[in-house]
Amino acid sequence: MTNDLLGRHRAVLPDWLALYYEEPLEITHGEGRHVWDAQGNRYLDFFGGILTTMTAHALPEVTKAVSEQAGRIVHSSTLYLNRPMVELAERIAALSGIPDARVFFTTSGTEANDTALLLATAYRRSNTVLAMRNSYHGRSFSAVGITGNSGWSPTSLSPLQTLYVHGGVRTRGPFASLGDDDFIAACVDDLLDLLGHTRAPAALIAEPVQGVGGFTAPPDGLYAAFREVLHERGILWIADEVQTGWGRTGEHFWGWQAHGHNGPPDIMTFAKGIGNGMSIGGVVARSEIMNCLDSNSISTFGGTQITMAAGLANLNYLLEHDLQGNARRVGGLLIERLRAAAAHVPAVREVRGRGLMIGIEITRPGTDEADPQTAAAVLEAAREGGLLIGKGGGHNTSSLRVAPPLSLNVAEAEEGAAILENALRSIP
The missing domain is CATH 3.40.640.10 (Type I PLP-dependent aspartate aminotransferase-like (Major domain))
Structure with a gap:
């Protein structure tokens, strides 16, 4: 079904409309900080539709x-x-x-x-x-x-x-x-x-x-x-x-x-x-x-x-619910966890950010040269582990973008950090 939808997408929508992943994802529903795809796979969402799902998926007060x-x-x-x-x-x-x-x-x-x-x-x-x-x-x-x-x-x-x-x-x-x-x-x-x-x-x-x-x-x-x-x-x-x-x-x-x-x-x-x-x-x-x-x-x-x-x-x-305060507290824990994980990955040039807005810059080890292929591989590996993140970057760099809903709790932050650490460590 997803391949059929991808073919229909390519037949009627512009070529320059970007899609993530080698096998693009159809997200069918979400709840809290999680989403599900058309095959029933569950993902922890650390990107929120490009920072748009700010509080939570299917937040009862909003719906x-x-x-x-x-x-x-x-x-x-x-x-x-x-x-x-x-x-x-x-x-x-x-x-x-x-x-x-x-x-x-x-x-x-x-x-x-x-x-x-x-x-x-x-x-x-x-x-x-x-x-x-x-x-x-x-x-x-x-x-x-x-x-x-x-x-x-x-x-x-x-x-x-x-x-x-x-x-x-x-x-x-x-x-x-x-x-x-x-x-x-x-x-x-x-x-x-x-x-x-x-x-x-x-x-x-x-x-x-x-x-x-x-x-x-x-x-x-x-x-x-x-x-x-x-x-x-x-x-x-x-x-x-x-x-x-x-x-x-x-x-x-x-x-x-x-x-x-x-x-x-x-x-x-x-x-x-x-x-x-x-x-x-x-x-x-x-x-x-x-x-x-x-x-x-x-x-x-x-x-x-x-x-x-x-x-x-x-x-x-x-x-x-003081989600700004939650972003400060949980985001602070998350960024330190990611910095500790990235310290052992030569391809990570920098982990930066504040609150729940965190960037991980990927370069060829020992250089400032962008490595978009490796960044894409980490994106794929994170998805395989059950985590959705984003990517971006200028100055010819490749950066992973981490921006979960602001209601993220500590257990979910730890879970996402562990998945992302494994994805980073999968870099050959």
Whole structure:
């Protein structure tokens, strides 16, 4: 049946639509931190549909909210008042840390980043955008135009002039050998030099932890230092929280808060985990930025009643059960367990991350050279052991990505770490 479905998939869907595994997997149902495939095999899920199943599979509170809302009304568009949309916007505005915040809902992180770019360029009357090397911001025409990872940017054509800044990767590049303070100072000097050679940009867009790039991050405080430079020039800071938001990093509710002593971002985007599988994305911005557009607009599917009901139930569960604290505690145990396991595997260059957002970089032993074949082999071996993980990476690297639902318990963390250790040790 799976081979038949794979043939049908290939017959009608694009060739560039990636599938994991030599024998692609059809996931039929899930519960908690586990999923099952069409053959009845059970897996511990350490990727959550690309960090989207944030709390748990089939979380009763969310499924109940979706079912009850579906029995009333599913959708009406933004042309009508929408109580669940207003209620979720109020919660997110209060949590964002942005003063006088306004919230606009979209259907994905790509669309959220696209909207943030629209707002920033319209507000600043500039189509120049600063972005980070090794970044990923989505697959729309504007989003691929600011993505600093060639593997995910299929065209150089763009409505924007994009300039790329150092700093998103701590252990690679020309400043990697510096201490944290000197690294930040060098990146700020690079930013200042760049600004001296270009027209005033609209904004800098940055992921606090680079997701598709392999869960890489700068030292804490880099974006605060950048913000000081940007603020003096009126340049906006867009924090792309599509993967880092909602407490996944454990230490902070938003990734930007590790860099926040100069204030919150001007614009923040979010998506993925808030819907726990439902299609929710969005933008938070100060009112004068959000309201700068001088034409009418609507969203047909952004903020539908059914997705907003799911988001509210999911956010309530996250906060009431302190899943941020759980990500900090269980994630801390998991990363130390993985570092101990990787210490005996020459192909592992680095285990990095925070909370339940962990990257394992695979290279040819004794070098910094990427080894995508070995990374793929570990992915396969983990699946054979009953564990689903992700992969990514920039700078020609191959990284495994570990990002379980935030309700992961200690026993499941130990189980997953043991499977992944065996997969790593299977490297020839």
